[in-house]
Amino acid sequence: MAEVTFEGVGKVFPGGTIAVEDLSLHIAEGEFLILVGPSGCGKSTALRMAAGLEQISAGVIKIDGTVVNDVPPKDRDIAMVFQNYALYPHMTVAKNLAFGLRQHKTPKQEIARRVAEVSDMLGLQDLLQRRPGQLSGGQRQRVAMGRALVREPKAFLLDEPLSNLDAKLRVQMRAELKRLHHAVAISTIYVTHDQVEAMTLGDRIAVMDAGKLQQIGVPQEVYDRPDNVFVAGFIGSPPMNLLAGHAHAGTATAGDLVFERPNLRDGDIVVGVRPESLRLVGEADPGPGFAVAVQVVEPLGDEVLVHGTVQARDAGLRTDPEATLLANTTSMGAPVTVRLEPHVRTEPGRTIHVSVAPEAIHVFDAMTGDAVR
Amino acid sequence: MSMDVTATSVDLRALPGETGMVQRGRQRWLPFSAWHLFLFPMAAVMLTPLLWVVATSLETLAQTRHFPPILWPGHFEWRNYSDALQAAPFGRWFFNTTVVTVTVVVTNLLLCSLAAYGFARIDFWGKKVVYFFLLATLMVPIQVTIIPTFLIVKRLGMIDSLNALIVPNLANVFGIFMLTQFFRTLPLDLEEAARIDGASRLKTLFVVVLPLSGPALATLAVIQFMWIWNDFLWPLVTLFNEKNYTIQLGLASFQGAHVQTTNLLMAGNMMSMVPVLALFIFAQRWFVRGIATQGLKG
Numbered sequence: 001m002a003e004v005t006f007e008g009v010g011k012v013f014p015g016g017t018i019a020v021e022d023l024s025l026h027i028a029e030g031e032f033l034i035l036v037g038p039s040g041c042g043k044s045t046a047l048r049m050a051a052g053l054e055q056i057s058a059g060v061i062k063i064d065g066t067v068v069n070d071v072p073p074k075d076r077d078i079a080m081v082f083q084n085y086a087l088y089p090h091m092t093v094a095k096n097l098a099f100g101l102r103q104h105k106t107p108k109q110e111i112a113r114r115v116a117e118v119s120d121m122l123g124l125q126d127l128l129q130r131r132p133g134q135l136s137g138g139q140r141q142r143v144a145m146g147r148a149l150v151r152e153p154k155a156f157l158l159d160e161p162l163s164n165l166d167a168k169l170r171v172q173m174r175a176e177l178k179r180l181h182h183a184v185a186i187s188t189i190y191v192t193h194d195q196v197e198a199m200t201l202g203d204r205i206a207v208m209d210a211g212k213l214q215q216i217g218v219p220q221e222v223y224d225r226p227d228n229v230f231v232a233g234f235i236g237s238p239p240m241n242l243l244a245g246h247a248h249a250g251t252a253t254a255g256d257l258v259f260e261r262p263n264l265r266d267g268d269i270v271v272g273v274r275p276e277s278l279r280l281v282g283e284a285d286p287g288p289g290f291a292v293a294v295q296v297v298e299p300l301g302d303e304v305l306v307h308g309t310v311q312a313r314d315a316g317l318r319t320d321p322e323a324t325l326l327a328n329t330t331s332m333g334a335p336v337t338v339r340l341e342p343h344v345r346t347e348p349g350r351t352i353h354v355s356v357a358p359e360a361i362h363v364f365d366a367m368t369g370d371a372v373r
Numbered sequence: 374m375s376m377d378v379t380a381t382s383v384d385l386r387a388l389p390g391e392t393g394m395v396q397r398g399r400q401r402w403l404p405f406s407a408w409h410l411f412l413f414p415m416a417a418v419m420l421t422p423l424l425w426v427v428a429t430s431l432e433t434l435a436q437t438r439h440f441p442p443i444l445w446p447g448h449f450e451w452r453n454y455s456d457a458l459q460a461a462p463f464g465r466w467f468f469n470t471t472v473v474t475v476t477v478v479v480t481n482l483l484l485c486s487l488a489a490y491g492f493a494r495i496d497f498w499g500k501k502v503v504y505f506f507l508l509a510t511l512m513v514p515i516q517v518t519i520i521p522t523f524l525i526v527k528r529l530g531m532i533d534s535l536n537a538l539i540v541p542n543l544a545n546v547f548g549i550f551m552l553t554q555f556f557r558t559l560p561l562d563l564e565e566a567a568r569i570d571g572a573s574r575l576k577t578l579f580v581v582v583l584p585l586s587g588p589a590l591a592t593l594a595v596i597q598f599m600w601i602w603n604d605f606l607w608p609l610v611t612l613f614n615e616k617n618y619t620i621q622l623g624l625a626s627f628q629g630a631h632v633q634t635t636n637l638l639m640a641g642n643m644m645s646m647v648p649v650l651a652l653f654i655f656a657q658r659w660f661v662r663g664i665a666t667q668g669l670k671g
Contacts, residue, residue: 053565074571086562090584103571151570 002064002154010058034202079148244313255312256290268366289355309333430639466623484544489552555589591659
């Protein structure tokens with residue numbers, strides 16, 4: 001168990017592509033940190049640098065206080081779980097589990113003890129003599145976890161380990177991962193683009209975009225108080241509604257939505273409202289709100305998602321491809337999503353009126369994208 | 374009711390579409406694929422010389438000189454094989470060829486793997502240029518290099534010894550090229566996992582990469598085996614003493630010395646072919662697969 005620290009870490013690939021820029025992170029002993037962001041944001045590169053699989057272009061990575069920039073992967077005492085598991089196909093499960101220990105010249109009895117212990121923990125006892133090709137996806141995933149666990153490393157590095165599983169198995173394995181981490185409490189860096197994994201698994205999450213760290217914090221804090229427009233649009237599913245607006249004399253306006261925010265400087269702003277912060281109200285109800293021209297209704301059983309447009313300019317900062325797709329189908333106005341109670345009935349073509357509590361409205365600087373609080 | 378059943382069965386047969394129709398057409402006209410109409414004559418052309426060798430090796434001397442030729446002897450002269458073995462030092466030549474071939478195959482598998490892994494996975498300065506020039510040497514015919522190679526081997530004092538056959542063939546560019554292409558197709562994650570697990574580059578090659586490269590290694594082994602076992606020109610240039618001859622060189626000299634005894638010559642030929650045929654049949658599955666992979670990725 002050890003701390004892992006990134007200090008101003010950068011990675012420039014041959015050809016000049018900047019994958020990671022000035023990344024500073026501290027993963028405390030036993031902490032479960034999630035690196036989350038869209039494809040190509042540099043999260044996997046950051047993880048691979050920690051593993052020693054990529055050279056570091058700038059900055060310093062420390063494991064347990066020791067600078068490891070030039071330390072080869074085998075001497076870093078870390079274990080990694082790959083997206084496709086990377087199990088050795090010609091070895092049995094037992095040999096896969098023991099491989100790392102054998103490379104470190106661990107005594108045979110100790111290898112046998114640890115393999116038995118880990119296979120007990122993960123329910124692999126009956127699979128030890130099988131080869132990876134004879135296992136299901138979930139079993140392979142457990143073997144990959146086992147191969148990391150058996151090493152008893154200083155830190156775990158997990159690169160989207162659940163992304164190859166089907167939805168049901170992913171939920172199971174998510175719970176399993178959480179249980180395992182509580183049991184072994186080894187410092188873990190977990191890379192994912194899945195927000196549910198990010199929100200549910202991590203002690204803290206670090207949101208990355210375009211090679212830069214956008215925000216780091218406990219999941220609820222990042223959700224409730226996004227530092228910038230990118231985080232606001234990326235964390236949360238469906239994502240936050242973002243509308244272009246304007247502030248003048250302490251009053252903010254985004255289409256029909258008008259609210260007081262005394263500390264706002266005059267100028268262009270981006271207004272953000274989470275889908276669940278919107279309440280269905282009558283036409284004449286007071287308070288900030290707007291009318292939504294309904295386009296698509298998605299009844300999900302426990303809630304209803306209503307996609308539509310409002311009379312406002314789209315902030316054009318969406319990170320969710322589904323929302324972008326919907327936005328492209330919009331002929332006028334800005335696309336919004338409203339999360340409503342399951343009993344609400346509406347249909348495409350109708351107009352619903354929604355309002356939002358002023359304190360639930362997020363405001364961002366239109367130029368910098370930073371939150372204005 | 375019966376009409377419905379008939380209609381249903383017709384519909385079902387129509388479902389598979391074009392493939393199904395081709396299948397039915399084939400079943401109607403031929404008990405095999407139409408390609409076989411082309412392949413059977415081709416196979417016959419390939420096999421006829423081999424069958425002729427087999428037949429001649431089992432004929433008496435008189436039968437070999439008979440006109441018109443006897444296509445298949447009624448009685449097999451198995452003695453031809455033992456006579457051939459006594460007429461020339463075949464045992465010695467077999468031994469020499471085996472030593473040279475096995476050594477060259479083993480060193481090729483080892484050295485080509487090492488070089489290929491470097492080209493496939495390790496970044497070093499000038500890699501592309503070196504690889505390009507290495508491949509360029511494949512275009513140089515052996516007739517061009519035979520004299521310089523002879524001079525080098527002579528300078529090393531290896532003329533008229535088996536070393537003259539082994540040392541210039543320790544590794545070859547084709548093997549490096551083939552294995553490089555194959556290694557590039559293997560998932561990088563496996564090697565990275567091994568490195569994180571504590572394996573060195575060399576260990577990763579031997580413990581992870583090579584065990585997964587069976588088809589490519591088998592292909593290279595068979596190609597090298599056939600090439601060295603059947604090589605005639607280079608042994609002819611470098612070997613003078615009969616006791617150092619390889620089987621092909623020995624057979625050629627046997628032909629000169631026993632020009633009249635075609636049946637013994639063919640018996641010797643048959644014996645020289647057995648190891649190559651046996652290896653090919655044994656490794657055929659991998660061999661074909663390896664060539665297929667190479668074709669796709671090369």
